[in-house]
Amino acid sequence: MAHTRADGSIIQKQRPAMNELNRGVWTAEEDRKLAETIGIYGAKQWTIIAAKAELNRCAKSCRLRWMNYLRPNIKRGNMSDQEEDLIMRMHKLLGNRWSLIAARLPGRTDNEIKNYWNCHLSKKKLDKGTFNVAGISTQEMRPKSEQTGEEETIIRPSNSSSGEQGSESVFDVNDFFDFSNEKPSTLEWVTKFLEFGSS
């Protein structure tokens, strides 16, 4: 959607002007300038990028635009059943840690996943009895401790797929839940989470 008219022109969001910074929807020209500047300075020093790009946008705004829209390999469009399944599983494990979840969905942004969750999956989750992603029900997704009273947290590998007929969902728990590349603070958090879940 992108708040774009049929002729391709961008509709500017009406927001109160503050500090004379540009706000609202990015124009194609702004995108081009930003991408150009990032090409020179790299996607890291956002205050420098914001200044050099001469967009009159704050560093945070530039970063967000890059991360959620301009970055290469951004995947757009519908979530596959497998992606949806993975989001559900990751959310079950991590909660609203969107950036962590996004890190395991190549091409998807934390913002997109967050929006997707709020629009689709949270509703499905609320719809208790009927929610079923890739062949698992909400009941099955619960930790074993909740199902049986035993004190153990288990993330079940998917054993079926609802999207592509006949194709099994190859969900490697060890792969997707491999946090070895995370920052120490994140790793520590995950470890504590898992310890808490199993105690």
Place this chain on the structure above:
DNA sequence: AACAACCTCAACCGCATCAGA
């Protein structure tokens, strides 16, 4: 056709954390 209600998603805001001085 007109209007209302709901949906979607880009973008903003505030806070937490990190890193360097």
Place this chain on the structure above:
DNA sequence: GTCTGATGCGGTTGAGGTTGT
């Protein structure tokens, strides 16, 4: 150890699109 600016994250907003009445 403290301060400060930069960066990252999650929650929320709001405008356009879509669907229902």
